[in-house]
Amino acid sequence: MLAKTDAEGVRAHNRRVVIDQLRRSSVSTRRAVSAATGLSVSSASAITAALIRDGVLIEIPDDERGLKRGRPERRLGFEPSAATVAAVKIAVGEMAVRVSDYAGQPLAYVHRTMTIADLDADRMVAAIADLVREAEALVKRAGHPKTERLTLAVQGKTDAEDGRIVWSPAMKHRDLVVGPKLAQALGATISVCNDCSLMPEGVRWRGGTNARDFAFLFIGFGVGMGLRIGGRTFQDGTNSAVEFGHINHVPGGAACRCGNSGCVEAYAGDYAIWRRALGRPASEIIDRRISDAEIHRLAEDARKAPGDARSAFEEAGIAIGYGLGRLFTIIDPLPIIFTGVGAHAIDLMEPAIRKGIAESSIAEQGADVPFSVEEDVDALVFEAATNHALAGIDERFARSPGRHAEAAE
Amino acid sequence: MLAKTDAEGVRAHNRRVVIDQLRRSSVSTRRAVSAATGLSVSSASAITAALIRDGVLIEIPDDERGLKRGRPERRLGFEPSAATVAAVKIAVGEMAVRVSDYAGQPLAYVHRTMTIADLDADRMVAAIADLVREAEALVKRAGHPKTERLTLAVQGKTDAEDGRIVWSPAMKHRDLVVGPKLAQALGATISVCNDCSLMPEGVRWRGGTNARDFAFLFIGFGVGMGLRIGGRTFQDGTNSAVEFGHINHVPGGAACRCGNSGCVEAYAGDYAIWRRALGRPASEIIDRRISDAEIHRLAEDARKAPGDARSAFEEAGIAIGYGLGRLFTIIDPLPIIFTGVGAHAIDLMEPAIRKGIAESSIAEQGADVPFSVEEDVDALVFEAATNHALAGIDERFARSPGRHAEAAE
DNA sequence: CCATTTTTTCCGAGGCTTGGAAAAAGTCTC
DNA sequence: GAGACTTTTTCCAAGCCTCGGAAAAAATGG
Numbered sequence: 001m002l003a004k005t006d007a008e009g010v011r012a013h014n015r016r017v018v019i020d021q022l023r024r025s026s027v028s029t030r031r032a033v034s035a036a037t038g039l040s041v042s043s044a045s046a047i048t049a050a051l052i053r054d055g056v057l058i059e060i061p062d063d064e065r066g067l068k069r070g071r072p073e074r075r076l077g078f079e080p081s082a083a084t085v086a087a088v089k090i091a092v093g094e095m096a097v098r099v100s101d102y103a104g105q106p107l108a109y110v111h112r113t114m115t116i117a118d119l120d121a122d123r124m125v126a127a128i129a130d131l132v133r134e135a136e137a138l139v140k141r142a143g144h145p146k147t148e149r150l151t152l153a154v155q156g157k158t159d160a161e162d163g164r165i166v167w168s169p170a171m172k173h174r175d176l177v178v179g180p181k182l183a184q185a186l187g188a189t190i191s192v193c194n195d196c197s198l199m200p201e202g203v204r205w206r207g208g209t210n211a212r213d214f215a216f217l218f219i220g221f222g223v224g225m226g227l228r229i230g231g232r233t234f235q236d237g238t239n240s241a242v243e244f245g246h247i248n249h250v251p252g253g254a255a256c257r258c259g260n261s262g263c264v265e266a267y268a269g270d271y272a273i274w275r276r277a278l279g280r281p282a283s284e285i286i287d288r289r290i291s292d293a294e295i296h297r298l299a300e301d302a303r304k305a306p307g308d309a310r311s312a313f314e315e316a317g318i319a320i321g322y323g324l325g326r327l328f329t330i331i332d333p334l335p336i337i338f339t340g341v342g343a344h345a346i347d348l349m350e351p352a353i354r355k356g357i358a359e360s361s362i363a364e365q366g367a368d369v370p371f372s373v374e375e376d377v378d379a380l381v382f383e384a385a386t387n388h389a390l391a392g393i394d395e396r397f398a399r400s401p402g403r404h405a406e407a408a409e
Numbered sequence: 410m411l412a413k414t415d416a417e418g419v420r421a422h423n424r425r426v427v428i429d430q431l432r433r434s435s436v437s438t439r440r441a442v443s444a445a446t447g448l449s450v451s452s453a454s455a456i457t458a459a460l461i462r463d464g465v466l467i468e469i470p471d472d473e474r475g476l477k478r479g480r481p482e483r484r485l486g487f488e489p490s491a492a493t494v495a496a497v498k499i500a501v502g503e504m505a506v507r508v509s510d511y512a513g514q515p516l517a518y519v520h521r522t523m524t525i526a527d528l529d530a531d532r533m534v535a536a537i538a539d540l541v542r543e544a545e546a547l548v549k550r551a552g553h554p555k556t557e558r559l560t561l562a563v564q565g566k567t568d569a570e571d572g573r574i575v576w577s578p579a580m581k582h583r584d585l586v587v588g589p590k591l592a593q594a595l596g597a598t599i600s601v602c603n604d605c606s607l608m609p610e611g612v613r614w615r616g617g618t619n620a621r622d623f624a625f626l627f628i629g630f631g632v633g634m635g636l637r638i639g640g641r642t643f644q645d646g647t648n649s650a651v652e653f654g655h656i657n658h659v660p661g662g663a664a665c666r667c668g669n670s671g672c673v674e675a676y677a678g679d680y681a682i683w684r685r686a687l688g689r690p691a692s693e694i695i696d697r698r699i700s701d702a703e704i705h706r707l708a709e710d711a712r713k714a715p716g717d718a719r720s721a722f723e724e725a726g727i728a729i730g731y732g733l734g735r736l737f738t739i740i741d742p743l744p745i746i747f748t749g750v751g752a753h754a755i756d757l758m759e760p761a762i763r764k765g766i767a768e769s770s771i772a773e774q775g776a777d778v779p780f781s782v783e784e785d786v787d788a789l790v791f792e793a794a795t796n797h798a799l800a801g802i803d804e805r806f807a808r809s810p811g812r813h814a815e816a817a818e
Numbered sequence: 819c820c821a822t823t824t825t826t827t828c829c830g831a832g833g834c835t836t837g838g839a840a841a842a843a844g845t846c847t848c
Numbered sequence: 849g850a851g852a853c854t855t856t857t858t859c860c861a862a863g864c865c866t867c868g869g870a871a872a873a874a875a876t877g878g
Binding site for chain 1: 865869877
């Protein structure tokens, strides 16, 4: 059902447009905003004026005076203290938080190595709240407000609506409902998201990646995917992650850590590559964590000479290729950005991946999609979770009363 | 990039809202429109008045006078002669068109049995144009305008942007660009769509199917899918069809008509069921068209006693189940509506389908999604293509000048 | 010190929605 | 059959928001 709109809707929408534009080019002038958005200069001025009055934007004093003639432009930017957001990342054996101001600048970072596999919902909430409070304590002095939104990025399947971690390879317990309790403990709005699904948000306002459609493909502890289709992050906000690693590759195939068999991950996850390279049986379930160093070493071996190590990467590539080929049968082929430790061995896998796509898609479609690599997956996830939280704040400010209600005070 | 909006945008949007509401409950009053849309009675009245002036809506004389007190309501409906649309369906050995008025009522139907496999782009355009003109001739007397939009539903892969049939099992030639030439020949806007992708449009304004997410799964000559996700038809308007039938099931498996091997269709398409039931080798490529009667007969055999026929349907079910399981690993599980000749044998396949889903998805997720059957697939496709074309007209009317420009004349 | 240039603000006009009043067009009751 | 009552629809002034153009502001150049 379509919803009606009115003058208020127009204002909210155009505030959104202005805020969105400023996110893209973080410092801008009223005139530039007008040009970029299509709004008249008058409107751009009126809207930014209201946003400044609302404490959302500030005028940034121009440090280096330009040599230009004419009235000097007043540069606009986000008021850093307008809100505080937190990005929490939970992975096997570790938990970390990055607290950022409304301009997106990191204010504090706290990382903790800890056993999280045994935590139940209550202790998980306590641990996260503790971590966030520690980071907030570092921020307090700078006069920033309390954290208003927190985005939790976890491996595994999540349910955004309930704030639930359905299952995660990092935890023994299932169906951990952490959202509501964490919200109460911290007085913040909580989003529980799959880390890979979130990745496209990491480049949301980044100038470079302007492609409307692309996918992040994470290869590491597991194999995950984040999709951007039609300029929006796919299924963001629903309970669904694109569980690329668990698309079935071969019926009744190698043992996967998820309990099933034949998943892509059971061939392309770090443990699967390790298992194959060491000649272990495909039915063996690998419980231990494979370090990045071990994978790097296997990759070196594979580059030196043919053998089990090289075969391991090739078979991983085939599995990924078939997964992509199957995906490309459902959605149009799109560029792939590899990340995670496996991305560093992309040279070993690329031919097999392209071969796998060619064999499993219609008329070899998608076998020639561009590949690229995003090196720092940790930074990407923090960036993504932060952007996700900031987007929520932006939306609140876009809808907030503005000039009229202000005048009524 | 978000686009700004203004008063004109508000008007267009609210016109859209009103038109959309009327599509849902095809006869309504100004008051009912107001209640359903959230617009004030004044606005609903003003907007409908403008739409009546623009020739989009009409007041329908109330035949049976209600027994109610008060000023009698004036019922609103679409002006049938506001526009004419055509839905063309091309399948193996046949071509049919249904011309409808703006209220969605069919005005003419022309069906032709003909060889289309050999047609090149020019002859295809000529054949379609001829068919549509024949149907238009039947309509002319009734005083309806020329066909303004035409939606072409074909089996196979299409490219909506170029108006191209990339490939179709019904045709020998590839890359038939028919859109532009057909547009010129008929003076209409042409959309070239995959028939299955279009299916969810068939229930677009149907009250019953209010589920935001569901999938049509066609089993017949081929195996195809139409997805509705988040209340919108998936990838409608791009060149992508959800080629469910060509998701790889088993690497190096049975021969598929698409030239690849191991596709779902190579197990679940009518020719694959026939091939397996008759004990033919899986590598044999079946060129002939299997009639619905033959499939019905095989289904009867399968119901009577175990044997090749029963195994054929079971193996088809497994392939479909694995395809769905793989799909449900990428998107959330959703209800499935089966259609096509295979839907009549759903009783033979359902257990295998659910087993296949359970084996190929994480934690058996989606193995319990509701199944249902849509009997008349032809009617569904015509309805879908008609609705698709009507939606285009609706959009034009929503954007059209309205009262102000009208006054300027 | 004044002309020029560029950015920003101010102001009236126009369009759209809204709530309330008025009009319209029936049924019901006496 | 006339007036009361009820319900739908239309009319109107008010409020917002955007827009275009004029005016103001704040610098540089000569």
